[in-house]
Amino acid sequence: MSTASAVPAAAVGRRTNVRWLIVAMLFVVTAVNYADRATIAITGPVFSHELGFDARQMGFIFSAFGWAYVVAQLPGGWFLDRFGSKRVYAASLFIWSLFTIAQGFVGFLTGFMAFSTFFALRFCLGAAESPSFPGNSRVVAAWFPRQERATAAAIFNSAQYFATVIFAPLMGWITFAFSWHWVFVVMGGLGIILAFVWLRLVGNPSEHPWANKQEVDYIAAGGGLVDIDAVQTKKDATGSKWSYILQLFQSRMMVGIMLGQFCINALTFFFISWFPVYLVQARHMTILKAGFVASLPAICGFLGGILGGIFSDWLLRRGYSLAVARKTPIVLGMTTAVSMIICNYTSSDVLVVALMALAFFGKGMGALGWAVMADAAPKEITGLAGGVFNMCGNISSITTPIIIGYIIFYTGSFNMALVFIAANAVVAALSYLVIVKDIKRMQLKL
Secondary structure, three states, rough: HHHHHHHHHHHHHHHHHHHHHEEEEEEEEHHHHHHHHHHHHHHHHHHHHHHHHHHHHHHHHHHHHHHHHHHHHHHHHHHHHHHOOHHHHHHHHHHHHHHHHHHHHHHHHHHHHHHHHHHHHHHHHHHHHHOOOHHHHHHHHOOOOHHHHHHHHHHHHOHHHHHHHHHHHHHHHHHHHOOHHHHHHHHHHHHHHHHHHHHHOOOOOOOOOOOOOOHHHHHHHOOOOOOHHHHHHOOOOOOHOOHHHHHHHOOHHHHHHHHHHHHHHHHHHHHHHHHHHHHHHHHOOHHHHHHHHHHHHHHHHHHHHHHHHHHHHHHOOOOOOOOHHHHHHHHHHHHHHHHHHHHHHHHHHHHHHHHHHHHHHHHHHHHHHHHHHHHOOHHHHHHHHHHHHHHHOHHHHHHHHHHHHHHHHHHOOOOOHHHHHHHHHHHHHHHHHHOOOOOOOOOOOO
8 A cells, every 4th residue: 555545635635525425315314204204195096995095084194194293393303402413313214114114014904993003103103203304404504514505405305306206106116016015114124224324324523433624624614513413412401491492483584484384395295195196086197107207296396406405505605695595596496386276277197297397396496494494593402493493394294185185075176275285385485585584593592
């Protein structure tokens, strides 16, 4: 071995780029996260017929995840601040994968027992996944400087579309070729493997063996919280002071951000719950075709998500304020998402897919809420603040599937459901334009 090759990067001043490997891991885990949520969207048309569930029952089953996910956000955020992202996230991933596997065995039950068991398992899945997105935001706040944060957040957030691109066709094929039961077993097994990979790869920036001093200093100089786990896991950590939650709701900025996220998530949960059902029931596609068609708008959503983050960071580097850099893609994206209403006025499946792709692109472009939270969350309670934000945003994971289920049940059509979802996009844009003013890191009154 030559002397030059043995010299570490730190000695010659080259900055490592471990942070991008970390965000790649966030991307993969988040893709599996959303795929596990969306398993019943792909398999729903099959098992609902097999088990005799009507639209109202399916609405409640779709919403079961959200009930627990919302309730568990605060304890999930507290656990992240108290015990750190590495351990809590790994445990979360392992446990939610077990609940995913368990759903594959509901087919052995019938009637009310099948319905209640499915609801209970989806409820437990929601509780187990609760630390995931606050954990993502926490990791990005630790590993990325301000000028790269929107891109990093957009990468992990865009995994929800990648999940549809990759896993919707796979789950559709498994359902068609084998049975809907195997979808849950395969996806749960993949999650268990990833839990062990997470433990090996992710850690605190200041202590990570692969990140050199140049990278850590670069992150810290840009506002990255490089010692976030080392500080917050101390016994006297301020993150355990739950009274700070009240201060979040006293901030106009935070209230606007949380309202915006509620509305943006309404679009998310339409696409990962009722959209494949819409393709089967309203557009009369086969389950196999719906699985592949659902991936096309998702590709556009993925591209929109990445573009939104890059565009936001580009505006910031060009000298625009943080508020302008973050709000512009959100407002443009939500305005574009309203185009889905046109689907009510066409019988062309090609045009419907194109319009949904455009709406999905806009939704992806505007989904920068987690980048905003990485910028704005108080440094003392980044996990807990993320939990509050995700709790408020995911109330729509409860309301949206149920409201759509009742709309379909009583009208026999998806038309008003699309109007309802488009209205949420309008409110999200107005929330950032009217309620949220300046965007900056919130300072707590200690």
